[in-house]
Amino acid sequence: MAEKLGILGRKLGMTRIFGGDGAAVAVTVIEAGPCPVTQVKSEAKDGYNALQIAFVKAKAKHVTKAMQGHFAKADDGLYRHTREIRLAGAPEHKPGDALTVEMFAPGDVVKVTGTSVGKGYQGRMRRWNFAGSKDSHGCEKVHRNNGSVGNNTFPGHVFKGRKMAGHWGNETVTEMGLLIVGVRPQDNVILVRGSVPGPKNGLVLVRKQ
Known part of the structure; x- marks a missing residue:
């Protein structure tokens, strides 16, 4: 299923800011990127278009030999997290390119995917x-x-569901329709109105809707 391009990040926590009209707005602070492109897949070669992006630098002792060889193709170091994003059209990026928070702007509507608190x-x-x-x-x-x-002799079992x-919890959750109210490229930070799934420092994927 094709998705819009996104970026990996981690949830730093929540705070509030004040809008131009003086109203307090609750926001979630997400440190996102930079996320290097570690693999590009094309429909001609792989059957579908996709980008694999990475996040959080890692030491060699924390990365398997197989993944070390995989990251070496992009020649941009070792990383702890990777995520593949399927695209509708041919990718415009190549291995080694970096995705940053500058791909977003205040007023953009995004969806955020994370793992809920267990x-x-x-x-x-x-x-x-x-x-x-x-x-x-x-x-x-x-x-x-x-x-x-339970039931009687027929059907004699507990119905599924x-x-x-x-x-309870520890599930993949996607929060839709979140508004970006601030982008700070110098800090690799975006401010999203409302709450997003997961605990503090939890891994999240931010995509445009």
């Missing part, structure tokens, strides 16, 4: 916002229970 194993009430049983006389030790989940206790 909250471990949670019960059904916290995970699915269930109300629980009545806390009255006669309801003994069942206030937070899951209740009946039933809301039960389980692992």
Whole structure:
């Protein structure tokens, strides 16, 4: 599936700025790029058009031999993170080119993809916002229970997708329709109105919509 060109970054946290009308705006600060192009794929050779970009310099001891050879083709050092972005048309970049925050401007609408904060194993009430049983006389030790989940002899199994206790968070989440309110090329920073998925220092991908 083709995507618009984007850039890798890390979420530094949230703050607020004041607009021209004096209104306070909550923003997320993202340190994005520079992201070198480490591989270019074309439809003629690979069957589809794509760019592979990298982020965060790494030491040789933290990179496998295979990836060291891969990065050597771009001749731009070793990196910790890579991401492939499929493109609709032929790529205009070549290995070694760098993508920076200057590809964005205030007023651009973007979508940000990250990994949500993991909250471990949670019960059904916290995970699915269930109300629980009545806390009255006669309801003994069942206030937070899951209740009946099974069936009779037919079909004799729990249906897939039933809301039960389980692992919560740590999922890939894309937040759509976020507005860029500031770009600071000297710091490799962009300011996005609103919140984005993930914890502080979490890896995110910022793309134009």
